[in-house]
Amino acid sequence: DAGVIQSPRHEVTEMGQEVTLRCKPISGHDYLFWYRQTMMRGLELLIYFNNNVPIDDSGMPEDRFSAKMPNASFSTLKIQPSEPRDSAVYFCASSSQPAYGYTFGSGTRLTVV
Amino acid sequence: AQSVTQLGSHVSVSEGALVLLRCNYSSSVPPYLFWYVQYPNQGLQLLLKYTSAATLVKGINGFEAEFKKSETSFHLTKPSAHMSDAAEYFCAVSEPGGGADGLTFGKGTHLIIQP
Numbered sequence: 455d456a457g458v459i460q461s462p463r464h465e466v467t468e469m470g471q472e473v474t475l476r477c478k479p480i481s482g483h484d485y486l487f488w489y490r491q492t493m494m495r496g497l498e499l500l501i502y503f504n505n506n507v508p509i510d511d512s513g514m515p516e517d518r519f520s521a522k523m524p525n526a527s528f529s530t531l532k533i534q535p536s537e538p539r540d541s542a543v544y545f546c547a548s549s550s551q552p553a554y555g556y557t558f559g560s561g562t563r564l565t566v567v
Numbered sequence: 568a569q570s571v572t573q574l575g576s577h578v579s580v581s582e583g584a585l586v587l588l589r590c591n592y593s594s595s596v597p598p599y600l601f602w603y604v605q606y607p608n609q610g611l612q613l614l615l616k617y618t619s620a621a622t623l624v625k626g627i628n629g630f631e632a633e634f635k636k637s638e639t640s641f642h643l644t645k646p647s648a649h650m651s652d653a654a655e656y657f658c659a660v661s662e663p664g665g666g667a668d669g670l671t672f673g674k675g676t677h678l679i680i681q682p
Contacts (some may be wrong), residue, residue: 458610487669496674497657545610552669553661554618555601558610 458559466565472534475562479548489545536566569594573673581681586645590658600641601659653680
């Protein structure tokens, strides 16, 4: 089992550019979560999916953020246009039964300059 | 609704000393409880979890935690700290059957080990 795979590990982009973060969940996990981690705000849940359907996107900061899950093995988090305040580490996590815990990916460190 | 409070955003202990990281929760149903550890530049790893079996739970790297319903606590301990324990620790709670999907995380405690 390769675990939750995120790409890229690091991303540096200029303000105004589009950024796409990718996640491959563990096979068989029906739930997928996107989190953002910053020093100031800690770990924030952005959105989660169940069976590829977005269930709760109340944590998405604004319309510049969008997330999709076209199939059970792939999800994207897109920021367009990006801003310096979007700089953070973005984590993807998956689970078959969320009440029993999640498996996290290694994260994508995004820097917007 | 569920919530988690971690007392102390930073905890500093000497190498070889007892580690105690505090976590209190609130939950409308009997909860499941978790401790995750995050080493620098890495994702969160599950350290241990309580899912209504034994109240004293043993995890990886010599850590353990005890579920105390009367105190609504799930404190994390390790008898003797090692330099490699320096990391961020997150407590989390879930409500199986409570209608809420997933975990609620605390704000984290940064553990510093003094040589």
